[in-house]
Amino acid sequence: MSARKQAVLDAIDAANTQDPNLDDGQPVELLYGQRMSAELDRLFPDASDVLQIAARGQHVERWKLARSEYPEGRAGYLAWRKAQGVHHAEVVMAMMEQAGYGADEIEAAGRMLRKQGIKRDDDVQALEDVICFVFLKWYFGPFAAKHSAEKIQSIVEKTARKMSAEGRARVLSEFDLPEHLASAFET
Incomplete structure (x- = not known):
């Protein structure tokens, strides 16, 4: 594993250890990120570094945008989900930049986390x-x-x-x- 990928994965995990919500004694989003990485490794063992980072960062700092801060109903839910995707992308992209990734790789991770290109981008x-x-x-x-x-x-x-x-x-x-x-x- 490259040092820069490890640095980003470690940064995501460090952020997610701050999740105040616990599941079986572990921060919920830390556990979710680990599950995402394990499932990605199983389903797509040849995944690129960028996809591996996006999978681990899928819910980075998710607790910071509370669903209760958005209106009830489907429209509010969709607005919250979109805001989550933008937040996850911004956080992960900043971590990737700090670790020395190039602009193309950083933007690719952002697209994945914002789900831009679903059904069109592998x-x-x-x-x-x-x-x-x-x-x-x-x-x-x-x-x-x-x-x-x-x-x-x-x-x-x-x-x-x-x-x-x-x-x-x-x-x-x-x-x-x-x-x-x-x-x-x-x-």
């Missing part, structure tokens, strides 16, 4: 597939336990739509989903 799509796998593997069960069957179905369908055909096929081969949920991933 790296942006790879990041989105990893995000969806991490959600399904680590967060879907607790989410499903708190929501109605209709909400669960809607979220699964939205998740599937964001994924590549290859990602959806892997979901079907790796997860034992009930037929009504699995059908969302069928191509």
Whole structure:
């Protein structure tokens, strides 16, 4: 691993250790970043340094923009999500600049974190597939336990739509989903 990539990953982890929210005694976003890196390594073992950085920084400092600071409803949620993407990109891009990355690599990471080019840019799509796998593997069960069957179905369908055909096929081969949920991933 290059020294500059390690410096950025360490900076992301250092920022995320400040997360006041804990999951099993660990800062939530530190754990999320580690899960993103592990899943990226599993799904895309030849990922570029920039994609590896974007995956680790996907939720950097996420707790700093509270959902409660945005209006209720879908429009407020989407505004919050967009603001999160911009924030994550700005933080990671500054860390990359500090570590000596060039402008093209820095901007590529920013595009990935802002999800610009999903379905058109292979790296942006790879990041989105990893995000969806991490959600399904680590967060879907607790989410499903708190929501109605209709909400669960809607979220699964939205998740599937964001994924590549290859990602959806892997979901079907790796997860034992009930037929009504699995059908969302069928191509």
